[in-house]
Amino acid sequence: MEQRRIIEVKQNILAANDEAADAFRAARAAEGTFFVDVMASPGAGKTTILLAIIAELRRRGVEDLAVIEADLESDVDALKIKEAGVASVELNTRGVCHVEMGMVERAFAAFGETPCDYLFLENIGNLVCPADFDTGAHTRVMLLSVPEGWDKVMKYPPMFAAVDALIVTKCDYLPLNEDFDMERLTEHARLLNPALDVFVTSARTGEGIPALVDWLQAQRAEKVRA
Numbered sequence: 001m002e003q004r005r006i007i008e009v010k011q012n013i014l015a016a017n018d019e020a021a022d023a024f025r026a027a028r029a030a031e032g033t034f035f036v037d038v039m040a041s042p043g044a045g046k047t048t049i050l051l052a053i054i055a056e057l058r059r060r061g062v063e064d065l066a067v068i069e070a071d072l073e074s075d076v077d078a079l080k081i082k083e084a085g086v087a088s089v090e091l092n093t094r095g096v097c098h099v100e101m102g103m104v105e106r107a108f109a110a111f112g113e114t115p116c117d118y119l120f121l122e123n124i125g126n127l128v129c130p131a132d133f134d135t136g137a138h139t140r141v142m143l144l145s146v147p148e149g150w151d152k153v154m155k156y157p158p159m160f161a162a163v164d165a166l167i168v169t170k171c172d173y174l175p176l177n178e179d180f181d182m183e184r185l186t187e188h189a190r191l192l193n194p195a196l197d198v199f200v201t202s203a204r205t206g207e208g209i210p211a212l213v214d215w216l217q218a219q220r221a222e223k224v225r226a
């Protein structure tokens with residue numbers, strides 16, 4: 001009896017969140033803002049790859065960029081983004097392990113609701129809880145860094161099933177991590193998510209970043225008013 005009540009409450013919370021997420025997604029699409037949710041474990045390279053993506057977008061003449069930096073605490077990542085000259089809002093969840101719509105709406109309002117071409121969310125470092133919560137993004141991506149090991153696809157399947165793209169990061173470590181099996185990772189991930197796009201990248205060397213940005217630009221063209 002107790003267990004059933006807990007499940008009902010979770011379903012109600014998720015349903016209300018999904019409704020708000022759909023409204024947010026539609027509003028941003030109508031004003032030309034493409035919203036990308038970036039999820040991964042702590043240290044997988046979220047902030048670093050965001051800075052590499054920002055640099056590549058700028059090389060291509062895209063300047064209107066903004067980042068919501070979610071963390072349990074601290075403004076460390078938000079400051080790194082600001083130092084790169086990009087509008088950034090810090091979203092401290094105060095210990096909550098995921099980001100939900102009320103938080104996204106408040107963070108977005110803090111930008112002054114000026115439309116931009118790309119809005120990124122660096123989600124909480126966590127491969128579990130964020131998979132459940134729609135943040136109103138048009139595209140969801142996850143990172144898996146080479147040092148974490150390819151077998152995380154078997155341990156955290158809901159995250160791999162929830163995203164549009166898997167971005168393998170820190171591929172400059174591949175020569176040191178010979179047991180990282182890219183083929184098995186891709187095979188298992190596509191069993192969970194047949195439509196998954198996979199990118200192999202290094203923010204350190206720049207490998208794979210142009211291909212990833214090509215894909216982001218194509219996603220934007222498909223999902224958002226020009």
Ligand SMILES: Nc1nc2c(ncn2[C@@H]2O[C@H](COP(=O)(O)OP(=O)(O)O)[C@@H](O)[C@H]2O)c(=O)[nH]1
Pocket residue numbers: 040041042043044045046047048049125169170171172173201202203204205
């Ligand atoms: N070798 C290497 N290190 C990286 C790469 N990307 C990030 N790092 C390092 O990994 C650590 C964590 O990166 P960070 O972007 O802060 O991860 P986050 O916690 O997911 O935002 C930092 O020391 C980065 O310099 C990469 O492509 N190659």
Ligand SMILES: [Mg+2]
Pocket residue numbers: 046047048077122
């Ligand atoms: Mg970070």
